[in-house]
Amino acid sequence: MALRCDLILRDVTVFDGTGASRFIADVGVTGDRITAVGDLGAATADREIIGTGRAVAPGFIDAHTHDDRAVLCGPACMTCKISQGVTTVVVGNCGVSLSPARFKAMPPPPLDLIGAEGWWRFGDFSEYADALKRQGSEVNTYALIGHQTMRVEAMDGDVLRPAKDGEIEHMHRRLKQALAEGASGFSTGLYYPPNMHATTEEVMAVAQALRPTGGLYSTHMRDEGDQICASIEETAKIGKRVGVQVHISHHKCSLPENWGRSTQTLPLIEAIAASQPMAFDMYPYPAxxxxxxxxxxxxxxxxxxxxxxxxxxxxxxxxxxxxxxxxxxxxxxxxxxxxxxxxxFQMDEEDVRRIMAHPLSMIGSDGIPHDAFPHPRLWGTFPRVLGYYARGLGLFSMETAVHKMTGRVAETYGMVDRGTIRVGGFADLVLFDPATVIDRATFETPTVMSEGIEEVWANGAVTFAKGAATGAKPGRLVTRNRA
Structure with missing residues (x-):
């Protein structure tokens, strides 16, 4: 009997997310999974797309977002991501997460990046996960638990000091519970006032909750300027002491006096990564x-x-x-x-390119979806990497660009059956034109939709087509090392 699929993309150029060379094939989807890749001339489908001259890649995984609230807000908030081909977002970065905390008043900055009044209502991570399941989302959500959020709760807002033993134990219990309820890791924002008074020992004590589950430790480091190397070493120390993988958020060399220091930081990270698991994300802009x-x-x-x-x-x-x-x-x-x-505008373009091209890098937008006049990375990050840096400048191949936005991220974060085009993988896919894909958002006009992204699927359902969100909400909670 001939194979029958829900969808077949025929004669498309496949970027499979592994970094391997592109190839021409057909891709079949049934339900939420990829069921065939190759010559499907004998197969039939409810819908067939002739993709000659166009490319298909795994849906892009935004390795660094502040979409905690946005994933619950529908197309008005998430069109900026699905229009770029994004199918999965990592939330809870920089120590800022929308759970587990219930605040009656607005918490201190930078927690206000994601939660206006009325949004601090998820007292446990399970409540946040239930809201995701009940309301649905255009994208899959992979969640980290923010140190700053837990700190404000445990210390009753008195955060401009080191935490006491009882407060540290409270945060440890909160993190342990959240991990049991489907969160995948722990993040800090040691650069920010609510977290900068936390000692290395405090962070390690809270992070011990990660050990039984193998959760991820991610950090907006204490310093990205003069003390950047010391901050990298502190990050490595925390990961080694706790025995977990560490991830440096939006790696950069900040302030003019530190421009060019990526020639120091990248070899340092590489040396550390040789003896313990360490990776980093970055965004393709000098601001x-x-x-x-x-x-x-x-x-x-x-x-x-x-x-x-x-x-x-x-x-x-x-x-x-x-x-x-x-x-x-x-x-x-x-x-x-x-x-x-x-x-x-705090970085140098040469550092941006050097960091982006490094084999350990992956791409995260770090976009802030609730800004009135956002950074253009919110709307343009992924097409910019493909169109400007890969195709335009030749900084790396398009295969490498796709890998940094798909397979590498999925492997680093432990996203099972995502990030690559293979039989049995989830049908998170993006159909795009490799000859025209490009960002159009600028610092002057930051909310302009990118070009060249034709259609996007999450778990087999179309979320973006013909230049608009479809209204479908097939996204799921993705938990580290669990399908």
Missing amino acids: GSTVLMPDRLRDDMRVIVTWSVPHPEMAGKDLKEIARGWNTDIKSAAKQLLPAGQIT
Whole structure:
């Protein structure tokens, strides 16, 4: 009997996510799985797409997001991702997660990146996981538990100090429970005020909860500037002491005086990775974005305001222009804007390219979906890697680009049966035009949809087609090392 599929993509160029050379084949999908790859001339399907001249890849996995709330908000929040070919997002990064915590008042920055009032209602991770299952999402969600979130709860908001033994034990229990309920790891944001007072010993004590499950430790390191090498060594020390895999978030060399130091950091990371599991993600832009922090502003770095509660009309404006208009300096202007967000041009393009090209790198957007005027990485990261850096600059092959956004991420995070095109794998797929795929979002117009992404499937269901979200919500909670 001839093979019967729900969907067959015929005569497509296959980038299978492993980094291997592309090949021409047919790809068959039945239900939520890939059921055939090869010559399917004798097979039939309910729907067939002739993909001559176009490419299919595993759905892109965004290795670093702040989509904790966005995955529960529908197409209004997630079109920015599915329009890029993203089918899975990693949430809970930088020590910031929407659970497990129930706050009556707004917690301190940067927790406000993901949760407005009314959103801090998931007292346990199981409640967050149940909301995902009940409401559905356009993408799969892989969740980390944030140190900052647990710290604010355990220390009753008094976080500008080291935690006491009882508070550390409270966080340890919370993390252990969340891991049992389907979370996959633990993240810190040691750069930020609610976490920067945490000692290395505190982090290690909380992270001990990861050992029984083999969970992942991910970190926005204590410093990405002058003390970057010391911060890498601290990260490695935590992972080695706890006995778990470590992941450096959005690796960069920040501030002009540190430009070029990727020639030091990458060999250091490589040397550490030779003796313990270590990896890192990065985004393909020379500017970052986070909450506005007046005390860390500098005159030699451009800042764009992304949102402001007291002055929403200033979103998208240059901070220096705002300061001039108010007849004050940038730090005073920033204080008047708080709470607020910022884009900071703090990196060098050569470092960005060197870090991106390194074999240990993978791609994460670090986009902040609730900003009024977001960083363009929210809408453009993955097509930018494919179109600008791979096809345009030839920084690496398109096969390597796809691998950094699919198979490598799935392997690093322990996402079973995802990230590659193979029989038996989940049907997370993106159909795109390799000759035209490119980002269109810029720092001036950051919410423009990319070009060249034609159709996207998550678990076999179409989430994006003909330039728009379909409304389907087939996404699932993905748990480390479990299908």
